[in-house]
Amino acid sequence: MGAHHSVRGVRLMRAVFVAAALLALTAAPAAGAASQPSSPEESAAAVARPGIVLVTVEWRGWVRDKRTGEQFGGADGYQIKSTCSGAVIKPDGHVATASHCVHTGPQGGAGALFDAAIEELAAAGRIGDRAVAKAQLIEHAVAEGATPDRPVDRAIQVERMEATGDGPIRDIAPATVVDLVAPTDGDVAVLKVPRDNLPSLEIRADQTPVGTPVLAIGYPGSAGAAVDPSLEPSNKNGQVSARRTQNDRPFYEISAAATHGMSGGPVVDMEGRIVGLVSQGAPGETQSFNFAAASTTLLDVLAGKDVKAELGTHDRAYREGLERYFADDFDGAVEGFDDVLAASPGHLQATEYRRLAVERGGTAGGDSVLLIGFAVLCASIAVGTGAAGTMVALTRRRRLTPASPVAAAAPAPGGHSPTPVPTSVPLSAPTPVPDEGFAGVPARGTPAFILPEGSDNSGPAPAGPAPAGLPVVSDVDTPPFGIPLLPAALGLEPQRDREGDTDKVERGEAGALRDEQTDKLTEPRRQHVEPGTPLAGEPRADQADEGDEADQGHEDEKR
Structure with a gap:
């Protein structure tokens, strides 16, 4: 009879584990397959897009011909608004972009004012060839602010979308320049906005090999063009075509087609890490070829200001939530995105992916957690049942044995007491x-x-x-x-x-x-x-x- 109880205990334990396995299988949402990323580019974009920002710069100034003293711009001066892209590289508000987006020289703000002066002169019929006229202005004229011989006035803003209970809103923050290198000397600038716990991107520290698949991400459009109110960034896929140097600074030639509005936007690998920033196109090249300032230049600029780029706790939680989401673990994804939103309540992508995970059956503390607890409980019950069956068997075996002197009792196998x-x-x-x-x-x-x-x-x-x-x-x-x-x-x-x-x-x-x-x-x-x-x-x-x-x-x- 003791053996019978032991067999029953083993059978019960097997039945419990089979039931737990069946419950785990049936708890998986049927729509899970739809969450798988369609390509590595989709996964990389999901990681990088939260840290993409729009950089807007308003320029105000005059153009003065140093040869004649003639001043262009009228009483109020030229007022120009330009747009670029950027990437948050530290949760405390550090943003990376291209230097030519915020530089006050001829390849930055001054060049924008020269273009405005040429348009005015062309409308008056005073110039024929615009390219020649601009070259002459760059050589013989100066762009200046309200005070003569001072740089043009510049106001920088960083815009991004945040999630709220009433829907997404545009968050606009003033930015200051922490440091930069000239457009011809690396084309990298670092800005700072008064914000905390921003979604951030990781910077790749090594040299990216030729042939590496990449994504250029930013807000396409030309200066003055209206930007999509939803601030939805665009992804352009390509690969690293070649490595170049300019004034001993490394650049990557990329096949991703990026327009001027994407200048300063990040070029990321398939893990969502920054390998470069979209820079100015090389003269004479077609639109299909662009340049990206290497991430090593960005790290050099940061090191010069003792700034260490790093991810926040919420950034790591977001990446973990994405991994669980794409692995069809929607309960784990919801919990991961909840951790993100606890630290960064306005995280738009975490809010969106959490909504998608809930639509696919995910809940905080849902089946994945319950199944683990259920499995532990089942294991405990099974072990207890097996132990109880063994105790019953031993008890009945002892009761069936009459009392008598014990002769030469040796320890039983396994170290049990002698029978x-x-x-x-x-x-x-x-x-x-x-x-x-x-x-x-x-x-x-x-x-x-x-x-x-x-x-x-x-x-x-x-x-x-x-x-x-x-x-x-x-x-x-x-x-x-x-x-x-x-x-x-x-x-x-x-x-x-x-x-x-x-x-x-x-x-x-x-x-x-x-x-x-x-x-x-x-x-x-x-x-x-x-x-x-x-x-x-x-x-x-x-x-x-x-x-x-x-x-x-x-x-x-x-x-």
């Missing part, structure tokens, strides 16, 4: 009595049985009265003071073939011994009590009841 070897000993066999006058007590762990009155005993009757020194088994509940309760053979042959009503005998034995032990514990006259031999399957006086502790452990797990 007594049953022998047939008649009741008339004398039991040696020690000098102290006490009868020998069997070793702890040896089963002891007393046949209750009325029990069915088909074995041979005792041959005669017990010899001197051997206590007589009677219906007296408590033995004489100082004499421990001794085991008595049942007179039954071991039930090797499992025949007979063993359950009836066991129930009678258990009841008689429990009553007798209860009386012993309540005996008021005893000052020193030797522990009696416990019933098989019950704990000794110096042992805890493992069964109760195991059950209590399961209750604690359930709570």
Whole structure:
């Protein structure tokens, strides 16, 4: 019967794990396949797009011909607005862009004012070839602000979209120039806006090999053109076509088609890391070829100002949320995006991807977490069931073995206590009595049985009265003071073939011994009590009841 309980425990454990596996399979949303990225470019764009910003610059100034002193721009001067792109490179508001977007020289703001002066002169019919006229202005004229011989006035703003309860809004922040290198000397600038916990991009520190797939991301359009109110950046895919140098600064030639409005925008690899910033196109090249200032130049500019580009905790949580989302773990994705939004509440892409994950069945603390807890609970129940089956088997095996002297008991395999070897000993066999006058007590762990009155005993009757020194088994509940309760053979042959009503005998034995032990514990006259031999399957006086502790452990797990 013990083996039967063990088999049942194993079967139950298997059934529990099968049920847990089936539940895990059925809990997966049917629409999960739709979340897989269609290409590496999509995954890279999902990582990089949160850190893309629009850089707008308003220029105000006049153009003065140094040869003649003539000034162009009228009383109010020229007011020009230009747009570029950029990337947040540190959550505290550091932004990278192209130097020519914010530089006040001829390749920056001054060049924009020269273009305005040429348009005015062309409208008046004073020039023929615009390219020649601009070259002459660059050589003989100067662009200046309200104060003569001072740089043109410049106001920089960084714009990005933020999520709110009422929908996306445009966040516009003033920006200052931290440092830059000239457009002809690297074309990199670093700005700073008064914002915290902004989504940021990682910068690749090594040299990018030729042939590496890349994305150029930014806001396409020409100066003065209206920008999409939603500030949705555009992705242009390509690859690194060649490595170039200009004034000892590294540049990458890329095949991604980027327009002027994308100047300063990041060029990222398939992991969403910045490998360069879109720079000015090389003279004479077609639109299909552009240049990107290498990320190593950007790192040099940052190092010159002791600024270390790094991702924030929310950036790492966002990337982890994306990984879970694209792996169809929508519960984990929701939790990851919740961590992002706790630190950066306006994170637009985290808000959007969280919405998509919820639409696909994801919830915070949902099935993925519940299944883990359920699996742990099932494992605990299975282990407890197996242990209980083993205890029942051992208990029944011990109860079926009659008490007798133990001969040459060796440790069982695995280090368990030795199992007594049953022998047939008649009741008339004398039991040696020690000098102290006490009868020998069997070793702890040896089963002891007393046949209750009325029990069915088909074995041979005792041959005669017990010899001197051997206590007589009677219906007296408590033995004489100082004499421990001794085991008595049942007179039954071991039930090797499992025949007979063993359950009836066991129930009678258990009841008689429990009553007798209860009386012993309540005996008021005893000052020193030797522990009696416990019933098989019950704990000794110096042992805890493992069964109760195991059950209590399961209750604690359930709570």
